[in-house]
Amino acid sequence: MRILGIDPGLRRTGFGVIDVDGPRLRYVSSGTIVVPTDQPLAGRLKVILDNIREIVQTTNPTVSALEKVFVNTNPASTLLLGQARGAAMCALADSLLEVHEYTALQVKKSVVGNGHAAKEQVQKMVQHLLGLSGVPTADSADALACAICHAHFHPLTQRLKDTGQLPASQASRVRGGRLVG
Amino acid sequence: MRILGIDPGLRRTGFGVIDVDGPRLRYVSSGTIVVPTDQPLAGRLKVILDNIREIVQTTNPTVSALEKVFVNTNPASTLLLGQARGAAMCALADSLLEVHEYTALQVKKSVVGNGHAAKEQVQKMVQHLLGLSGVPTADSADALACAICHAHFHPLTQRLKDTGQLPASQASRVRGGRLVG
Numbered sequence: 001m002r003i004l005g006i007d008p009g010l011r012r013t014g015f016g017v018i019d020v021d022g023p024r025l026r027y028v029s030s031g032t033i034v035v036p037t038d039q040p041l042a043g044r045l046k047v048i049l050d051n052i053r054e055i056v057q058t059t060n061p062t063v064s065a066l067e068k069v070f071v072n073t074n075p076a077s078t079l080l081l082g083q084a085r086g087a088a089m090c091a092l093a094d095s096l097l098e099v100h101e102y103t104a105l106q107v108k109k110s111v112v113g114n115g116h117a118a119k120e121q122v123q124k125m126v127q128h129l130l131g132l133s134g135v136p137t138a139d140s141a142d143a144l145a146c147a148i149c150h151a152h153f154h155p156l157t158q159r160l161k162d163t164g165q166l167p168a169s170q171a172s173r174v175r176g177g178r179l180v181g
Numbered sequence: 182m183r184i185l186g187i188d189p190g191l192r193r194t195g196f197g198v199i200d201v202d203g204p205r206l207r208y209v210s211s212g213t214i215v216v217p218t219d220q221p222l223a224g225r226l227k228v229i230l231d232n233i234r235e236i237v238q239t240t241n242p243t244v245s246a247l248e249k250v251f252v253n254t255n256p257a258s259t260l261l262l263g264q265a266r267g268a269a270m271c272a273l274a275d276s277l278l279e280v281h282e283y284t285a286l287q288v289k290k291s292v293v294g295n296g297h298a299a300k301e302q303v304q305k306m307v308q309h310l311l312g313l314s315g316v317p318t319a320d321s322a323d324a325l326a327c328a329i330c331h332a333h334f335h336p337l338t339q340r341l342k343d344t345g346q347l348p349a350s351q352a353s354r355v356r357g358g359r360l361v362g
Contacts, residue, residue, distance in 0.1 A: 042270045042280035049271045071260050075252035082263015089223045089264065090230045090271045099223035 004061035005147030008088035010080045014139030017059045020151045027130040030140035045087040052091035064097045065150035102149045110149040185242035186328030189269035191261045195320030198240045201332045208311040211321035226268040233272035245278045246331035283330045291330040
């Protein structure tokens, strides 16, 4: 299973790709899409759309994971983030990739073991878990952490399907690792 | 000039297409994309993306117009609306359509003559301006009103370009009918 993690933002969108082979996690690639700020909104969203599509084409992931965002106290920022997130999800859905969403709490708990870990701890743990030679940037680390989180939650979905507790056709009803509906 | 107006929403996205021939406005088509609510978010955004792309393909507009949204008092709703809006803009930008944005005040002022007009007045005026036999639905009317607003603002852009006050290459800097930057 190859997982593409995305950390969407209108200025910077992080991405990280990992391979999961049984209990093993292997780093594939990561980086940041830096969105030009001097363009109209539609152009900026298209940069996110096009770049994620290109990442999907070149890395060929089997599934994708996104962090569920906290709504910002500033409504205008929330709207901008929502639009960036919409563009990222469109790129993934348009590439026919399943999109799984996890809360920041789930991601941090899954990577650091503490849902309230600081950004630096997430970066350090991502470096450790993937055996990287250097500390990844904050954007890359968040995206990679999201992919790692999906790797940890995935067996639950599979187990539920294997034991017949969850019909295979209802996989999409398991979101954020919890059975909904 | 054929204008596609979009009124984005995660449950219902309105669209309206008009032709502008000098001072004449001609109705082409309109409708509502009803987004299924029982799908995960990525699937719902893809419904908006796919449907708008299809509308662009079948109606072949030369330009598009969207209402600038007011941020909702409920941050979660603002985030959802932002994501729907992001999907709509992606579909337009992905079809290489220029996207123009207008505030609700500009749209209402341009269609009804009063920036604080009620929804029903907008519907009535859209019916009147386009010579429709019936009152359009609220979603269609809002999308058509946005297209009509662009038709009214467009000559300003053109005039600025014609008189050299605005370089042709900087058309995108005229947003919402006002010269920015």
